[in-house]
Amino acid sequence: MNSKIAGIIGLMSLALAGCVTPETTPSPKGNVPTVDAKSVPLPSGRAARNFFAVVQRIEPVAERECELRTERQDCDFIILVDDRVGQPPNAFFTLDERGRPLIAFTVALLEDARNEDELAIVMGHEAAHHILGHIILTLQNQRAGAMAGAIAASVLGRDVREGANLGAVIGARRYSQDFELQADGLGTIIAAQAGYDPLVGLAYFDRIVDPGNQALGSHPANARRIAVVRETLAGL
Numbered sequence: 001m002n003s004k005i006a007g008i009i010g011l012m013s014l015a016l017a018g019c020v021t022p023e024t025t026p027s028p029k030g031n032v033p034t035v036d037a038k039s040v041p042l043p044s045g046r047a048a049r050n051f052f053a054v055v056q057r058i059e060p061v062a063e064r065e066c067e068l069r070t071e072r073q074d075c076d077f078i079i080l081v082d083d084r085v086g087q088p089p090n091a092f093f094t095l096d097e098r099g100r101p102l103i104a105f106t107v108a109l110l111e112d113a114r115n116e117d118e119l120a121i122v123m124g125h126e127a128a129h130h131i132l133g134h135i136i137l138t139l140q141n142q143r144a145g146a147m148a149g150a151i152a153a154s155v156l157g158r159d160v161r162e163g164a165n166l167g168a169v170i171g172a173r174r175y176s177q178d179f180e181l182q183a184d185g186l187g188t189i190i191a192a193q194a195g196y197d198p199l200v201g202l203a204y205f206d207r208i209v210d211p212g213n214q215a216l217g218s219h220p221a222n223a224r225r226i227a228v229v230r231e232t233l234a235g236l
Contacts, residue, residue, distance in 0.1 A: 058194050
């Protein structure tokens with residue numbers, strides 16, 4: 001590999017290691033698709049009570065599942081509210097500076113969730129991304145895609161940086177829908193074990209915008225996600 005390509009890949013790897021990834025952490029779109037504007041938000045007090053109640057029940061279950069399913073992975077979840085003004089309905093998972101798993105919800109999402117069951121299925125989904133190691137897998141896919149894109153651009157005489165950037169996007173998106181469906185399945189188990197009804201929680205999918213079937217879309221179609229939840233519950 002020539003030094004130009006190696007340098008670009010190295011810089012991209014450093015940047016990716018310290019930033020969020022498209023589907024498992026807070027990308028510009030976030031991890032939860034846009035909610036229909038027709039949805040009427042809950043009063044803030046009720047939304048806050050729902051959030052604290054769900055955290056108390058979901059967190060210990062998620063941490064137990066993490067400890068059972070992983071080795072040498074930090075299972076001490078931090079769950080908090082992103083109270084920045086003007087943020088759209090969104091929930092995301094990332095790692096803090098110490099490597100601890102962090103799940104954040106914007107105020108708008110808390111106000112949009114109609115009940116604890118809807119909030120529980122979202123919280124379980126985000127926790128599942130950590131348990132299933134999706135951040136590391138996505139970073140690996142990004143880096144592999146960036147390298148392939150840079151090499152292809154170099155061979156074709158194109159801009160190597162643009163090729164690396166395009167390859168990184170394609171690499172990250174290649175399995176992102178699979179990761180979302182995997183997180184839906186394990187998130188369903190977590191919510192059910194915490195005493196919530198994922199079938200009631202499914203109503204949330206009726207209000208978020210359906211991304212449809214896009215080859216490299218960030219999220220799978222809502223119908224596929226609903227099917228995974230139902231199939232998971234049927235197997236419990």
